[in-house]
Amino acid sequence: MRRNMNQEECKALLGQNYIGRLSYLSGGHPFIVPITFYYDPDTHSITSYSSEGHKIQEMRKNTAVCLGVDEIASIANWKSVLVQGTFEELSRIDAKHMLHEFSDGVKKVIATIYGEHP
Template structure:
């Protein structure tokens, strides 16, 4: 059976996943890339280094975000959300974003010592000193979801 997710199911899927995809566009050419993210109930929080994705979103801040949960080809859920890219420049807010992302990603990382992959520092104080991370938010304005159950 195919169907639409209700608002509660959309929120649950956005909150339960850690990897989604951002779609952006530059001069009519689409670009989509996976990101690790944190959803705070209103916006997607992400991070990156300088690169194509950040350059495109700075030029055209209108983006689309997609996340899914696939059990198998006949059992899945997917959410698409539209929003606006906003770069975070305040150092205190960047530190809070880094800690929120680390806390969200940590349960999905390999067991062992505290990992600092994905460019996330072990300490918020390293931002701006040893790390040139760009933190951003996607302020969501519209969401849609679909599912299939067999």
């Protein structure tokens, strides 16, 4: 049965995953790349980490981004959420703090998925 997920189900799907696909624009063309992310349910924000490269350079120019996350059990049993947002680059102490939050968050999600305790 196909149906739209409600907002709480979408947040839960984000919180239970750490791999998604980031979409951004470059030269009027869409690009989609896999990323590791962490969804913070307290701030309703998504954090990821990337070194300098094409996507960072292009997101600095056009901050409109999109993140797609799927859970696919079978061809008839899947969930998908698409989040539109704005790229924000952090630096210095803010970046260091969020890198720690990102790392801890991803570890907790992985531990939950695989039945381990962080």
